Amino acid sequence: MTEHDHAADLRRALRAGDGLAARHLREGVDPDERWAVLAQEGASGSVLAVELLVEELDRSGTVRRLVRRSLLDESAVDDVVQDTFVSVAGSIGQFGGDAKVTTWVHRIAQRRVVDHLRRQRTTAELTDSDLGPSARISSMIAARVTVRDAVERLPELYREPVLLRDLAGLDYATIAERLGRSVGTVKSQIARGRAMVAALVGEPG
Amino acid sequence: MSEPALGRYRLLSVLGVGSFATVHRARDDRLESDVVVKVLAENHSLNLEIRERFIAEGRSLRRVVSPHVVTVHDIGESERGQPYLVLSLADRGTLAARVRELRSAGWTATADDVLAVARALAAALSAVHAAQLVHRDLSPENVLLTSVAGLERGDAPRAEATGGLVRADERLVLADLGLCKDLALSSGLTVAGGTTGFRPPEQRDAGVVDMRADLWALSALVRWLAADAALPEELAVVLGRSLADDPERRHPDVRAWLTDVERALAPQPVGSDPGDAATSGGRDGGTSDDGAAHPPVRRLRRARVLTALGALVLVLALGVTVGLLVARSSGPGDATATARIAISGPVQAQVGVPVTFEADVDGATTWVWTLPSGEFVPDAESVTVTASAPEAARVVLSALDDAGRELRTEHGFRVTQ
Numbered sequence: 001m002t003e004h005d006h007a008a009d010l011r012r013a014l015r016a017g018d019g020l021a022a023r024h025l026r027e028g029v030d031p032d033e034r035w036a037v038l039a040q041e042g043a044s045g046s047v048l049a050v051e052l053l054v055e056e057l058d059r060s061g062t063v064r065r066l067v068r069r070s071l072l073d074e075s076a077v078d079d080v081v082q083d084t085f086v087s088v089a090g091s092i093g094q095f096g097g098d099a100k101v102t103t104w105v106h107r108i109a110q111r112r113v114v115d116h117l118r119r120q121r122t123t124a125e126l127t128d129s130d131l132g133p134s135a136r137i138s139s140m141i142a143a144r145v146t147v148r149d150a151v152e153r154l155p156e157l158y159r160e161p162v163l164l165r166d167l168a169g170l171d172y173a174t175i176a177e178r179l180g181r182s183v184g185t186v187k188s189q190i191a192r193g194r195a196m197v198a199a200l201v202g203e204p205g
Numbered sequence: 206m207s208e209p210a211l212g213r214y215r216l217l218s219v220l221g222v223g224s225f226a227t228v229h230r231a232r233d234d235r236l237e238s239d240v241v242v243k244v245l246a247e248n249h250s251l252n253l254e255i256r257e258r259f260i261a262e263g264r265s266l267r268r269v270v271s272p273h274v275v276t277v278h279d280i281g282e283s284e285r286g287q288p289y290l291v292l293s294l295a296d297r298g299t300l301a302a303r304v305r306e307l308r309s310a311g312w313t314a315t316a317d318d319v320l321a322v323a324r325a326l327a328a329a330l331s332a333v334h335a336a337q338l339v340h341r342d343l344s345p346e347n348v349l350l351t352s353v354a355g356l357e358r359g360d361a362p363r364a365e366a367t368g369g370l371v372r373a374d375e376r377l378v379l380a381d382l383g384l385c386k387d388l389a390l391s392s393g394l395t396v397a398g399g400t401t402g403f404r405p406p407e408q409r410d411a412g413v414v415d416m417r418a419d420l421w422a423l424s425a426l427v428r429w430l431a432a433d434a435a436l437p438e439e440l441a442v443v444l445g446r447s448l449a450d451d452p453e454r455r456h457p458d459v460r461a462w463l464t465d466v467e468r469a470l471a472p473q474p475v476g477s478d479p480g481d482a483a484t485s486g487g488r489d490g491g492t493s494d495d496g497a498a499h500p501p502v503r504r505l506r507r508a509r510v511l512t513a514l515g516a517l518v519l520v521l522a523l524g525v526t527v528g529l530l531v532a533r534s535s536g537p538g539d540a541t542a543t544a545r546i547a548i549s550g551p552v553q554a555q556v557g558v559p560v561t562f563e564a565d566v567d568g569a570t571t572w573v574w575t576l577p578s579g580e581f582v583p584d585a586e587s588v589t590v591t592a593s594a595p596e597a598a599r600v601v602l603s604a605l606d607d608a609g610r611e612l613r614t615e616h617g618f619r620v621t622q
C-alpha cells in the first residue's frame with residue numbers, strides 16, 4: 001500500500017517543482033512505477049520530471065545498453081545515447097501514459113540508431129537537418145535566443161557545462177578542468193542539460 | 206590502395222555469398238595470418254533486428270571456448286556501417302566434401318572415423334551449450350577441417366588422427382552458428398531453420414527449440430557418416446534414441462550421448478562397467494581419447510589421460526549443468542529465494558508486425574530468451590519478434606540466480622492474420 005502512496009507523493013513533489021523532495025521520494029518507488037510517474041508528469045509539462053527521467057536513463061545505463069546492441073564504435077554510441085536523451089526529452093509530450101517507459105525509450109533509441117547509420121552513409125555535406133538531435137540542439141543553443149533563454153533556466157549544475165560546450169565551444173577536457181569535475185561527469189551533464197533544453201523548447205527528436 | 210579492405214583486414218577472395226552476409230578470405234597483416242571476414246549485407250545493415258542479431262552472434266560465439274568451434278577474433282564496422290566478424294580460417298574444406306571425396310574411392314567409415322567425429326563434435330557442442338547457445342545448424346557442410354601444423358602443442362594429442370577421415374595434422378571445427386537460417390526463419394523468408402536432412406522435427410515449425418535439437422542433428426550427422434559402414438548395430442540404436450521426434454525421449458545432453466556412442470563402438474568387457482566419475486572423465490575429454498581399435502590398449506590409455514584431464518572434466522561437467530538451463534521444459538519456477546523473473550508484453554500479435562517483450566529480472570545475473578523461432582538471445586532486456594504465421598506462440602525466459610538456481614517463465618501470445 002505504501003508503494004502507491006510513495007508514487008503519489010512523488011507526483012505531488014514533481015508538480016510542486018520540489019526537486020529536493022522528488023529526488024528523495026523517488027527512492028521509495030519501484031523502478032517501473034517510478035519511470036512511469038516521471039514520464040507521465042513529464043508529458044504533462046514537468047521539466048523536473050524530465051530531468052529526473054533522463055538522469056535515471058543515463059545513470060542506469062539502459063539507453064547505452066540498448067544502443068550498444070547495434071553499434072560498435074564507442075563514440076558513435078556516445079552520440080546516439082545523447083541523441084536519444086534529447087529525443088526522449090523533446091518528445092515527452094507524446095508519451096502515451098499506458099505505454100511502458102522502457103518500451104517507448106527503446107523505440108526512440110532504435111530510431112536514433114537508424115538515423116545515425118543513415119547519416120554515416122551520406123558522404124554529402126551535412127546540412128542542419130542531417131544533424132542528430134543532440135548536435136541540432138547544440139547548434140541551436142549557440143544560435144537562437146529562445147533556446148538561450150531555455151539554457152538560462154537550466155539548473156546551474158547543467159547550465160555551466162552546456163554554455164561552455166555549446167556557446168564557448170570548449171572541448172570536454174577543458175570544461176572538466178575548468179569546473180573541477182571529471183570528463184565523464186561533464187559529458188553526462190551536457191547530455192542531460194541538452195535534453196532538458198529540448199524539453200523546454202519542445203524540440204522533438 | 207589496390208585491394209579492398211575492412212579495417213586492417215585485406216580482402217583476398219570471396220568464399221561465399223549468402224542472403225545476409227558475404228564471407229571473405231582475408232589477410233591480417235599485423236598478425237600475419239589469414240582469417241575469414243563475414244560482413245553483413247549492406248541492405249540488411251540498416252535493419253536493426255538483423256543487425257543486432259549479427260552482432261549478438263559475434264558476441265555469443267566469442268563466449269564459446271573450444272578448439273573445435275570456430276573462433277571470433279574481432280568484430281568491426283565498415284565505413285558504410287556494415288558490421289563484420291573476423292573468424293578463424295579453416296583451410297581444409299568441409300566434412301561434406303571430404304566424405305564425398307573418400308566415398309568416391311570406395312571408403313566407408315570405420316569405428317575410429319565415427320569416434321573421431323563424434324568426440325570432436327560432442328566437445329564442440331558441449332562448449333556451445335555451456336555458453337547457453339544452441340547451434341541449430343549442425344550439418345556436414347558446417348563442420349570444417351583445419352590444419353593444425355603441429356603448432357598447438359598444448360592441444361589434445363593428435364589422437365583423432367585415424368589416417369582415414371581426419372588426417373594426422375587436422376582438426377574438426379564447428380562453423381559459426383546458424384544465424385542466417387535463424388534470420389530467414391523469423392523473417393518468414395524460408396520455412397524453417399537448419400539444413401535439410403539434418404533439421405530436427407521441432408525446427409520444422411515454429412516452436413521452442415533447445416539443445417536437444419543439436420543432439421538430433423548430431424545423431425543425423427553421425428548416421429550419415431556411418432552409412433553403409435560395417436559397424437555394431439548398437440550404434441543405430443543409440444543414434445535412434447536421439448533421433449526421436451519428441452525431444453524428451455532423446456539423450457538428456459551431449460555427454461550422455463557420447464557415452465552411449467562410445468559404448469556402442471567399443472564395448473566394455475562385461476563386469477568392468479566403468480565407475481562414474483572416472484570414466485565419464487575420459488569421455489568428456491572428448492578428442493583426447495584416441496579410440497584405438499583394441500579395447501585393452503584403449504583402456505590403458507584412457508587411465509593415463511584421466512589424471513591429466515581432471516581439471517578439464519570439471520569444467521565440462523560444469524558446462525553441462527549450465528547447458529541444462531535451456532534444456533528443461535518443466536521444473537523451475539519464476540522465483541527463487543533471491544530472484545524473480547517475469548515477461549511483460551502483448552498477448553496478441555499480428556503476422557508481420559513486430560512485437561516486443563521485456564524481461565523483468567530481479568536478482569538474477571544472467572538470463573536467456575527462447576524465441577518462437579527457437580533462437581536464443583542471452584541477457585537482452587527486451588526481444589522483438591515478428592511472427593510469420595497465425596498461431597499460438599510463446600517466448601520463454603530462463604535465468605540463474607546468484608546461487609546458481611534456475612528460474613523459468615513463459616509468456617504466450619496469439620498471432621492473428
